[in-house]
Amino acid sequence: MGFFMDGLDAEAYDRSYKDSQLVKRIISYFRPRLRLMLTVAVLVVLGSLLDAAFPILIARSIDMLQSARAFQIALLLVAFILASGALSWVFNLFRQWFSARAVGDVVLQLRRDTFNAVMSRDMSFFDEFSSGKIVSRVTSDTDKFATVVTLTLNLLSQILLFFLIAGILLVRNWHLALLALSIMPAIVLVALGFRRLARSSTQRSQRSLARVNANVQEVVSGITVAKNFRQEQNMYDEFKKVNEQSYHVNLRAGYLYNGIFPVLIALANIGTTIVIYFGGQDVFSHNISAGDWFLFLQSIGLLWLPLTSIASFWSQFQLGLAASERVFALLDAEPRVRQIDKQPVTHLSGKIDFRDVYFSYDDRQTVLVDFNFTIQAGETVALVGHTGAGKSSLGKLVARFYEFQGGQLLIDGRDIRTFDLHDYHRHLGVVPQVPFLFSGTIADNIRYARPEASDEEVATIAQQIGSGDWLESLPDGLQTLVGEEGKALSMGQRQLVALARVLLQNPSIIILDEATASVDPLTEAQIQEGLDTLLKGRSAIIIAHRLSTIRHADRIIVLDRGRIVEEGSHEALMTQGGHYAQLYNTYFRHQSPDYKPGEGFVPVLIPARNESEGM
């Protein structure tokens, strides 16, 4: 039974799918379990019938006593009561079991579908949606999807019960029935009213709680600094203030939640009182029997809680539909990267050709226009330029993470759009700017691209990165656990693992987005040595941020606003004194070991342009 105070903290959501569309689709997910669902529905109906039977049988028994005083008939009735109680329990058992199975299966299927859908989305999808939102769609929205159906089933049982009992009461004595039922609207209104109050109070208290928590967090994190500077008394006073605030906010929210049941119970009891008085009068006038009077009394006790659920059904149902919409939106999203064929890719030498490529990201920013560029097989190319110059786009286009809108991109002379993407990616090694590790051991991470690799292969590869001595500083060597997202390792160590992973994969083309985060000097040396090993004999596009990398590249390409403005080796470009020299002064000057603040500038012979963006 859905608790009537559920779902108060969900956010508003603009709906674009129609309710009827959503309901149809939800039903289609339950269709494979149609038999199960029908059984559950039947059990629901039977259960309600039996629940309604209970007070009726008791009422009958009382009447039997009053009139015939036949103990045997009463016994029979008691046997019926027992049987109906036991049956009701059995029905409920099966109902819970079957609906758990049906719901469990549906949610599992839905989760699998949404996960697969997420995996097949292209990279622009992940740029648009935060990972938190995506995750919640797969786990919690799929849950809420299922509640739409369980809510509806519960509603069915509760409405059935209500109408059964109300019908019987009305048949017995419509005038008393109306009196008994008169308290019902009050209950519904109070329940709805509380919900509305609680909703706005919840939103307010959530916001203020978030603020208070942030405060508490900060005041607490500052304890070390406080002790450093001997400011304990001030910190304590501040904390007390913030804690007091939090107390008041929590208290107010708690009053509301705790106040509702006493009020609802009181209303139900007032209903009982009404029935007692007027029902009693009716018994005096012989309009109804004592048993019926008892029935009327019992009905209030049976109905007031289900009523609150019925009252809150619509808004909870809407929330469930909103969740379903988010799920379907995910499943229906159009992929932007489309392959026109699925040709197998067995071997690549690594020649990359951009021909008149036009690329616009997100229909708002045009990045590349009439872009022409060739990378020979085995060549290492370093890309430099200001932010927005197009560096990372080039890498992402070759990796087929984004779709270009015009021109051609040829790999080994073949159109990249004709490849089986899976095959193609196997020949591509990508090292992103921030290395990502999966929780597990270092060895697990190194063999991620080729899970079937043996331990010896993994160990050999690890040794090839920077002479392998990075392993000796690890507590358990290759079996060291890296923690969530690799947090147990330092930034530099994570990069080394990422390099090893690509090395094991043995791709023909490498796309490397150099990290900008700083790394301790020893590890830095190992990374540079590892890069040397990795880049040998492979085509590589490097978005370079390190001076040493640039110096070791075969060719440096200088990009500016989507065009190649300069090309050559480091020494040649420095002497030219052009855009590259300017970039050097801005981004690479401080990386030289002989750097001193304010020194080391290279002459720039071309007038400076006003670029103030960073890299």
Next chain:
Amino acid sequence: MASRQEFTVTGEYVYNRASPTRWIVSHFLRYKRYVLAYMLTAILANILINSFIALLTGAAFDAVSRDDASGRSVLLRITLSLLGVVLVGVLMDLGARLSSEIMGKRIARDARNELYLSLLGKSQTFHNRQRVGDVMARASNDMTSLSDMIVPGFDIIFDSFLSIVVVVTSIAFLNVQLLLAPLLFVVAFLFALRRYSRKLNPVSDAMRAQFGTTNAVLNEAVAGIEVVKATAQEAQEQRKFGENAMRYRDYFVKSGQIQGRYLPTLLVAFALAGAFLHALFLVTQHQISIGTLVAYMGLMTILRYPTYISIWTFSLVQLGIAGAERILKLMKEETELDENESGYRAEMRGAIVFEHVTFSYGNTPVLKDLSFHAEPGQTVAIVGQTGAGKSSLTKLVNRIYDVDAGSVRIDGIDVRDWNLDALRSQISTIEQDIFLFSRSISENIAYGLGQKADEAAIKQAAQDAQAHKFIQGFKDGYETVIGERGVTLSGGQRQRIAIARALLTDPRFLILDDSTSAIDSATEDEIQQAIRRVLQGRTTLLITHRISQIRWADKILFLRKGELIDEGTHDELMARCEAYRRIFSHYEPPTAVQEKVASGPLSKEGVL
């Protein structure tokens, strides 16, 4: 400066920390009035709502059965009393709920204050060993468990227990024979409840844990999607996720099965039927009236509600006590370092000597037979792989840790012989993660001096730290509030403010753990100038990623697995240490062009 070994507040309430239950009880005892009020109102509410209404209903039945003139007036009287009972009952009920609410929230608030105070009273050693932010975040979850345990946990349990007692007592009051059914039911119910929770709890726990695991797998796949796609491993991730989701589904179904078999519901049905039968029998024997039967049935049906609610509340209590235990453990933790009240106090010159220092952290050896020395004002750069012992070395200086063998001496006196406060007040640490308060910039810079810092000194420190320019760039200048409700500063800006803060307190000894790097050279110029300024005239132990800082240091220590492999100046090490050369090997010597302009008087734009 006046020092406080333990921070205490006058008039602080003392709680009993012997065990979690005693601690919780001592918190309750602080609010004796509320506890009393709660119990009174809860008992009254229960009696009125559960018992009186049922009894009055029964009386009404009897009145009606008499079928004579007095019956009507009795009915009227009963109705009026009922209204009164309902009214008073709801007031009492509200009173009970609200007082339990106040108690629960107050206890949570007090527990938080208590924890915070105890944390403040711990030594700096304790704090520097753990991230207090993490500790408090954990404690706040436990605080929530604590508060939930009281409200609604205790509240509902007490209420259910009370209901059962009141119902049984009322039935006894009606007719002692009628106790048969309810007592049997209560016993059977307790057994069934225990059996049910024993079956359900492990499944619920497993389900929750599995949900967490599934979520973690999902999270990872999404966060690392670039790697997944690039290595064409979507199938692997789908398999992992599918397996986990399936396991969750299995637990979900199992849980549904167990919940379906919730025996107490069946027991209630049996109990009601049995009670009815028994009552009917007694009616036919003329031992009780129909009114009594009605009242009896009314009371019995009340027993339905405790059966539904209790399960959930028991687990709340379990979680609450577990949380209390963790909080207590944290508060009772002590550090073994002695504060050395009578130790050496003097103005530091800043000469430091490590002699045959050996240090282990728990069972892991960190430093082995390490010896070096530094003269006052020297900058010593420490270089080594992650885990080589660099940070631990620095923590031995201000006695976050103490050596296992050998000695650390400042100005010739062993640090353990120094008065701890005198030692630490002259040593400053600038950490990797710089903490700034959500206050104005000037307040942050002046933090150490409290209210005593004057504007001119703050500005001077900011200028020396190369922070003045960017501070002036903000609309409110030095009064700009930083942090969550204000401006967000970049890593380099935060570092410079921390440097200004350190400059203002002017320590003799500086430990600088510098692991940031600027994106562009102009910012780097500023930061490096600030660092240079703060290094001047101080003995500094420097851990840094900037190779140019290492290059220009007075002395370089090269650590490997806790041992000092080599020490010397940059040129010395380049000549004789191959491992050290590796660091610089990828940076080729400067080109001819650069040599020309290395010391030339060119403008910033370098336009010829």
